[in-house]
Amino acid sequence: MANHFFSKLIIVGIISFFVFPIYANTDYDAKLKALDSIRSSDNKKFIEQLAEFEATEKSLSPYQQQHLKYLQAYKATFSGNLEEAVKLSKELTGPETNEEFRFRSSLLLLNTLAVSKNWQEGMAYLTLIIDSLPNLTSVELRDTGIAVILQTYVLYGQYDEVINFNRNSLSANPSPRNNCLVNWFTLDAKIQSGNIKVNSPEFDKVESLCSLANEPLVTNIVRLREAQLYLTKEDTDQALMILLMAQDDVVKANYRRLITEVHATFANAYLAKENLERAKEFANKVIENISGLETTEPARIAYEVLYKLAKSQQDHENALAYYEKYTSTDRAYLDEIEAKALAFQKAKQNSILQKSEINLLNKQNELLNSRNELLKAEQSLAQSEAENTRLVAALLMAIVTLLTFFGYRSWRTQRRLKTLAEYDYLTKVYNRGHFMTIAEDTLALAQKAKQNVTCIIFDLDKFKSVNDTYGHSAGDWALKATVAAVKDCIRENDIFARLGGEEFIILLPSCDIQAATYVAEKCIHKLQKIDTTESGHDFTITASFGITTSKISGYNISALSTDADAALYKSKDNGRNQLTIFEK
Numbered sequence: 001m002a003n004h005f006f007s008k009l010i011i012v013g014i015i016s017f018f019v020f021p022i023y024a025n026t027d028y029d030a031k032l033k034a035l036d037s038i039r040s041s042d043n044k045k046f047i048e049q050l051a052e053f054e055a056t057e058k059s060l061s062p063y064q065q066q067h068l069k070y071l072q073a074y075k076a077t078f079s080g081n082l083e084e085a086v087k088l089s090k091e092l093t094g095p096e097t098n099e100e101f102r103f104r105s106s107l108l109l110l111n112t113l114a115v116s117k118n119w120q121e122g123m124a125y126l127t128l129i130i131d132s133l134p135n136l137t138s139v140e141l142r143d144t145g146i147a148v149i150l151q152t153y154v155l156y157g158q159y160d161e162v163i164n165f166n167r168n169s170l171s172a173n174p175s176p177r178n179n180c181l182v183n184w185f186t187l188d189a190k191i192q193s194g195n196i197k198v199n200s201p202e203f204d205k206v207e208s209l210c211s212l213a214n215e216p217l218v219t220n221i222v223r224l225r226e227a228q229l230y231l232t233k234e235d236t237d238q239a240l241m242i243l244l245m246a247q248d249d250v251v252k253a254n255y256r257r258l259i260t261e262v263h264a265t266f267a268n269a270y271l272a273k274e275n276l277e278r279a280k281e282f283a284n285k286v287i288e289n290i291s292g293l294e295t296t297e298p299a300r301i302a303y304e305v306l307y308k309l310a311k312s313q314q315d316h317e318n319a320l321a322y323y324e325k326y327t328s329t330d331r332a333y334l335d336e337i338e339a340k341a342l343a344f345q346k347a348k349q350n351s352i353l354q355k356s357e358i359n360l361l362n363k364q365n366e367l368l369n370s371r372n373e374l375l376k377a378e379q380s381l382a383q384s385e386a387e388n389t390r391l392v393a394a395l396l397m398a399i400v401t402l403l404t405f406f407g408y409r410s411w412r413t414q415r416r417l418k419t420l421a422e423y424d425y426l427t428k429v430y431n432r433g434h435f436m437t438i439a440e441d442t443l444a445l446a447q448k449a450k451q452n453v454t455c456i457i458f459d460l461d462k463f464k465s466v467n468d469t470y471g472h473s474a475g476d477w478a479l480k481a482t483v484a485a486v487k488d489c490i491r492e493n494d495i496f497a498r499l500g501g502e503e504f505i506i507l508l509p510s511c512d513i514q515a516a517t518y519v520a521e522k523c524i525h526k527l528q529k530i531d532t533t534e535s536g537h538d539f540t541i542t543a544s545f546g547i548t549t550s551k552i553s554g555y556n557i558s559a560l561s562t563d564a565d566a567a568l569y570k571s572k573d574n575g576r577n578q579l580t581i582f583e584k
């Protein structure tokens with residue numbers, strides 16, 4: 001089938017459809033842009049002007065250098081210098097290259113590798129291009145990428161991929177060029193897979209779209225395909241008419257592959273028309289231009305035509321020679337189809353494998369992420385637990401502190417209340433009420449133990465005059481000084497209390513009257529010795545004492561105090577500052 005070869009023609013043709021970069025307003029930019037715009041539509045001029053541009057000395061920006069290199073790679077592809085084209089294109093596929101030229105050179109590389117039949121490597125670039133499509137910022141470049149992908153599918157015989165391609169991935173308003181190409185490759189896939197009728201309106205549609213886009217190369221290819229289809233339907237006249245109409249434009253396009261393809265189709269058509277001379281003429285034109293295209297379909301067709309002609313002319317020697325060339329070209333051609341299909345399937349498998357590996361890695365990552373999340377959650381849980389523990393500990397501390405504080409306050413209040421209830425506020429000895437309670441208990445125990453208990457009551461002498469003369473505070477001072485002095489004269493376990501005013505009582509367990517008398521005398525002496533100047537005044541403190549004992553008054557506190565009081569009044573009556581032992 002001539003169609004398979006023909007798809008290769010489009011490879012370089014498509015290069016002309018790439019979008020133009022955004023240029024700075026400099027002469028070099030303008031010049032490079034102008035060169036870019038004519039590179040396929042007027043290839044002769046492009047090659048001449050590029051040579052002129054290369055010849056002059058200039059300092060180019062990195063962007064301009066990349067643009068120039070891209071055009072040089074394009075020229076190399078177009079001129080069949082595939083090795084140079086691959087080398088230059090590969091130099092532009094690194095990350096340092098501007099996105100546009102990186103992508104355009106990947107497309108160029110894809111085409112060049114296909115032209116040089118490096119199917120496997122070409123497929124690797126196809127996968128790369130497909131994967132980089134979503135990251136492209138330029139919508140037009142993306143559309144161009146899609147067109148190239150479709151073209152590659154056609155080239156590799158993957159027609160279903162083209163027919164089933166989701167056109168929604170194209171932009172809403174593709175450029176006329178991309179619109180032409182996408183429609184053309186779709187039609188091409190339908191032709192190659194036998195899914196189109198010879199008079200389908202799609203031919204006219206694609207032809208007009210591509211004329212509108214000013215792409216004579218594609219327009220001619222469409223015409224050629226139409227002619228080839230008519231040939232397969234044995235409508236040779238229609239085929240020849242189309243070929244003759246396209247002939248001039250094809251020559252103008254100056255593309256050797258297209259020209260050999262057209263010549264091969266002419267040869268086939270004339271052979272069918274039994275115009276053997278013309279058939280031979282065109283077959284020979286193909287052979288003349290066959291250098292580099294020896295194993296392509298035009299060569300196969302040309303040899304087939306020449307073989308048939310030689311055979312029909314009984315030229316057995318040439319017939320055999322052409323037949324051998326025909327079969328070897330045919331084998332090479334079929335091998336090529338097989339190799340392409342194999343390369344495509346391999347690339348597809350690799351891509352699926354890669355994607356499953358990526359999926360697997362993603363799954364592993366997800367798993368790792370979940371584990372990390374879990375670890376983080378556990379950590380934060382542990383952290384919150386630790387924080388909670390700290391919080392609870394702090395709360396407990398606060399509660400304990402508060403309880404301690406309130407407990408202490410309550411204990412202090414209780415103690416103060418108890419003190420108020422039990423002690424005399426001024427002298428801090430027992431008050432009357434508490435004294436009575438303790439005294440009763442003590443006397444009860446002493447009675448049981450048959451111990452003697454004595455009771456001393458004393459009252460300060462002429463205390464009113466102290467208050468009157470030196471003031472109430474001096475009186476208070478005297479009361480406190482009295483208590484301190486008396487405490488020095490009694491024992492720890494003697495019960496000392498203030499009965500009220502300037503009157504005091506001492507209950508002395510296990511104490512007989514002699515001992516009590518001694519204590520009272522000691523007190524009288526001590527009180528007289530109090531240095532009152534500390535109060536700011538100079539006066540003397542004396543007191544009158546009355547003493548009784550349980551032996552005389554019994555173990556009843558009221559009786560004891562009454563009797564001791566009676567003795568005290570005797571002391572007062574007798575001139576004060578003395579003691580009196582109660583007598584019944």
Ligand SMILES: Nc1nc2c(ncn2[C@@H]2O[C@H](COP(=O)(O)OP(=O)(O)OP(=O)(O)O)[C@@H](O)[C@H]2O)c(=O)[nH]1
Nearest residue numbers: 460461462463464465467472473475476500501502
């Ligand atoms: N500064 C002070 N004076 C008090 C206190 N309690 C009672 N007094 C005073 O003690 C004085 C007692 O006076 P009186 O009962 O006349 O007895 P006195 O002056 O000591 O005379 P005699 O007992 O007869 O020696 C009164 O003036 C009371 O006001 C007190 O807590 N502080």
